[in-house]
Amino acid sequence: MNTFLSLAAARCSVRSYTDRTVEPKKIEHCLEAARLAPSACNAQPWKFIAVTNPELKNEIAAYTFDPLLSFNRFTHTAPVLIVIVTEKPLIVAQIGAALKNRDFNLIDVGIAAEHICLAAADEGLGTCMIGWFNERAVKKLLHIPSRKRIGLLITLGYPAEGYARPKVRKSKNDVISFNQY
Ligand SMILES: Cc1cc2nc3c(=O)[nH]c(=O)nc-3n(C[C@H](O)[C@H](O)[C@H](O)COP(=O)(O)O)c2cc1C
Structure with missing residues (x-):
């Protein structure tokens, strides 16, 4: 339990990377x-593309950068980008999603993405x-x-020094309750 919580606490969004190559075994x-x-109904509605080719990776990184907002400028420093493609879910998951008005695909992708991030940490x-x-x-590229x-896309690499920041989170009282809202 403590080990898991330490891992969850250690994982943070890293926005600066060294140019050290990530070992294929670690990507795998x-x-x-x-x-x-x-995933909902075990549909596994995903494909994971690891982009390790530096030119291709840089081209994709350029498509994450918004010059107006100066957003995501850091992505080109990551040596690897993982692209999560959402695949069509099973018909039973599609029916469930329509009946319950829920996008299970997005939930599934979010869980898989966090598995990647925790495994990386x-x-x-x-x-x-x-x-x-x-x-x-x-998609075209x-x-x-x-x-x-x-x-989602996920940047992956060895963090540059000084990447760690204190976690900014709402207080327990704000987000956790027992037995009622
Ligand atoms: C669905 C999703 C999309 C995100 N998109 C971006 C993004 O485009 N650029 C970015 O710098 N961070 C992005 N983030 C990272 C969040 O900003 C970050 O997780 C949040 O601020 C909490 O910080 P932490 O990950 O360091 O704990 C995204 C996170 C999630 C879950």
């Missing part, structure tokens, strides 16, 4: 953690989930069929 470790993630690697990117351009969606 993170992707295996994602593959093992739970466990290996001494840093990550940052990236929800702001030019989806159409990234990676030959992802246009009807599919990209759920």
